[in-house]
Amino acid sequence: xxxxxxxxxxxxxxxxxxxxxxxxxxxxxxxxxxxxxxxxxxxxxxxxxxxxxxxxxxxxxxxxxxxxxxxxxxxxxxxxxxxxxxxxxxxxxxxxxxxxxxxxxxxxxxxxxxxxxxxxxxxxxxxxxxxxxxxxxxxxxxxxxxxxxxxxxxxxxxxxxxxxxxxxxxxxxxxxxxxxxxxxxxxxxxxxxxxxxxxxxxxxxxxxxxxxxxxxxxxxxxxxxxxxxxxxxxxxxxxxxxxxxxx
Numbered sequence: 001x002x003x004x005x006x007x008x009x010x011x012x013x014x015x016x017x018x019x020x021x022x023x024x025x026x027x028x029x030x031x032x033x034x035x036x037x038x039x040x041x042x043x044x045x046x047x048x049x050x051x052x053x054x055x056x057x058x059x060x061x062x063x064x065x066x067x068x069x070x071x072x073x074x075x076x077x078x079x080x081x082x083x084x085x086x087x088x089x090x091x092x093x094x095x096x097x098x099x100x101x102x103x104x105x106x107x108x109x110x111x112x113x114x115x116x117x118x119x120x121x122x123x124x125x126x127x128x129x130x131x132x133x134x135x136x137x138x139x140x141x142x143x144x145x146x147x148x149x150x151x152x153x154x155x156x157x158x159x160x161x162x163x164x165x166x167x168x169x170x171x172x173x174x175x176x177x178x179x180x181x182x183x184x185x186x187x188x189x190x191x192x193x194x195x196x197x198x199x200x201x202x203x204x205x206x207x208x209x210x211x212x213x214x215x216x217x218x219x220x221x222x223x224x225x226x227x228x229x230x231x232x233x234x235x236x237x238x239x240x241x242x243x244x245x246x247x
Contacts, residue, residue: 110136140168170206213244
């Protein structure tokens with residue numbers, strides 16, 4: 001209301017000055033009218049112009065000012081003005097925060113592919129070398145090495161195996177529990193072997209020091225022969241998933 005009164009006053013004042021000029025007179029303190037000369041006209045124009053500037057300045061100064069919040073990554077800043085805008089590279093859209101993972105808790109899920117070397121004997125079959133690389137939510141543990149054995153008395157037998165997942169300066173040690181088994185799809189080779197069971201986390205190093213947990217394991221590989229003394233190398237695929245905790 002005060003801003004409106006001030007603006008009206010300035011407008012009335014400018015109008016009176018201009019009127020006095022156009023009528024050949026000037027308006028001064030006490031509203032005394034007297035004759036003016038040409039030089040007075042120029043002064044009046046300057047005054048009227050100044051009044052116009054004051055009116056315009058008052059209008060801008062009293063325009064509504066608003067504030068917006070701008071975001072860029074994790075940075076946040078407020079911008080104020082009559083028509084505030086975010087700078088280039090900034091946005092008014094607040095970034096969506098990803099759920100924080102509790103320190104020392106890992107939801108592990110990965111697929112490993114590689115080669116398994118097999119050696120057959122009269123009483124068992126040994127996986128002398130298992131090596132592979134992994135992808136997925138594996139926290140930098142890109143490499144898999146393992147070994148194991150089984151006594152193939154029928155199409156489904158228990159597996160005795162252990163391995164290490166490694167990468168990024170950390171390791172995770174796992175070992176199959178009694179639920180692990182390997183089942184042949186056919187009663188004789190050549191055939192595919194499907195493995196399943198749980199791998200218990202028995203420790204680790206680096207960011208997995210003192211790790212505990214259980215990973216569900218499923219996978220497969222093929223065999224060509226079961227003859228004692230034979231050896232072969234076969235491609236394998238294994239999926240590991242589960243929760244791991246560290247101290």
